[in-house]
Amino acid sequence: DAGITQSPRHKVTETGTPVTLRCHQTENHRYMYWYRQDPGHGLRLIHYSYGVKDTDKGEVSDGYSVSRSKTEDFLLTLESATSSQTSVYFCAIRSGTGFMNTEAFFGQGTRLTVV
Amino acid sequence: AQKVTQAQTEISVVEKEDVTLDCVYETRDTTYYLFWYKQPPSGELVFLIRRNSFDEQNEISGRYSWNFQKSTSSFNFTITASQVVDSAVYFCALKGSSGSRLTFGEGTQLTVNP
Numbered sequence: 001d002a003g004i005t006q007s008p009r010h011k012v013t014e015t016g017t018p019v020t021l022r023c024h025q026t027e028n029h030r031y032m033y034w035y036r037q038d039p040g041h042g043l044r045l046i047h048y049s050y051g052v053k054d055t056d057k058g059e060v061s062d063g064y065s066v067s068r069s070k071t072e073d074f075l076l077t078l079e080s081a082t083s084s085q086t087s088v089y090f091c092a093i094r095s096g097t098g099f100m101n102t103e104a105f106f107g108q109g110t111r112l113t114v115v
Numbered sequence: 116a117q118k119v120t121q122a123q124t125e126i127s128v129v130e131k132e133d134v135t136l137d138c139v140y141e142t143r144d145t146t147y148y149l150f151w152y153k154q155p156p157s158g159e160l161v162f163l164i165r166r167n168s169f170d171e172q173n174e175i176s177g178r179y180s181w182n183f184q185k186s187t188s189s190f191n192f193t194i195t196a197s198q199v200v201d202s203a204v205y206f207c208a209l210k211g212s213s214g215s216r217l218t219f220g221e222g223t224q225l226t227v228n229p
Contacts, residue, residue, distance in 0.1 A: 033216070042119075042206060042219035043160075058216055090160060092217075104150065106160040 003027045006091050006107040013114055019078040021110050023091030025071075031094030032074040034058075034066065036087040037109070043090065049074050081114045088112070117142045119209050121220035128197055129228050136192040136223050138207030144168075146212040149183065149190045154204040154222070166190065197227045 003026035013019050023032060033048040035058075045058030047066040055066050063085060065077045078085055091107040118141040128134045140149065151163040164174065166183055174181045178195045194201055204222045 035217075040221060042221045043208075043217070044219075045216040048216065088158065104162045104165055106152075106162070108159045111158075 004091060004093055004105060004107040006089075006110050008110060009108065010111045011113070013081050013112070015082060015114055016080050019081050019112065021076045021089055021091075021112070023074045023076070023107055025074075025093050027093070028071055029093040029095065030071070032068065033092040033094075034064075034074070034076045035090045035092060035106075036060065036085075037090060038087050046076065046089075078112075078114075081112075083114050086112060086114045117144075117209050117211055117218040119207050119218050119220035121205075121207055121223050123223045124221070125224045125226070127226045127228065130199060131196050132227075133193060133195050134197050134225065134227075136194075136205050136207075136225065138190045138192065138220060140188050140190065140207070140209045142209060142211045144211030148210045150206075150208040150210070150217065151181065151190075151192050152206045152208065154206065156203070160206070163192075194225075197225075199227050199229055201225060202227045 005024045007022045031050050034046040035043040036046055037043045044060045046060055046064050047055055047058055049055045049068040052068055052071055055068060067075045089110045093105050095104050120139045122137055126134060147168045149166045153161040153163055164181055171183050171185055180193045182191045204224050206222045207220045208217045210217050
């Protein structure tokens with residue numbers, strides 16, 4: 001257990017509304033990531049953070065924004081939700097030290113449905 | 116560019132059979148990391164193993180074993196004496212030293228029947 005909590009675990013929202021997903025970690029990890037999981041695509045990186053207020057885009061970042069104002073929280077916002085953003089969202093943290101410092105642990109996932 | 120291929124979309128075995136899940140990867144990095152994750156029906160992603168590219172020793176953990184072969188760019192996962200609780204989707208993943216993200220394969224759905 002890497003001390004990662006995602007909220008909410010399930011959400012249904014309407015097209016065009018903003019949605020924010022939260023990832024909370026308790027172990028002071030510097031790096032945090034948001035992935036989405038879709039059938040036929042495995043997991044794809046949306047955004048990641050390498051420190052407070054330091055974020056960068058992943059491979060599927062369009063339509064998403066992130067914020068990290070505290071080490072423990074990494075927020076993912078869908079600015080105007082679309083049906084194509086219906087997915088399961090996973091937060092991950094980077095663990096290990098030195099050469100082994102690479103992400104390995106995921107949160108429980110958030111199932112988001114956009115109707 | 117990085118790529119992970121899990122050619123087996125679905126595998127079905129009977130309990131106590133041994134099963135091997137294949138993973139083939141592509142990367143230009145000379146230093147990289149390979150992972151296996153298990154995703155049971157409950158949906159969470161469970162970390163199983165992480166290996167470095169400079170360590171080709173095979174690893175065994177209980178009924179699980181991993182065969183890492185750089186020459187064939189493969190990192191296969193074997194479950195010995197499979198059990199119903201092993202039923203899950205298994206993902207292989209790769210992270211190069213020059214990249215910022217994990218690249219996942221599409222997963223293999225393993226069903227172990229009693």
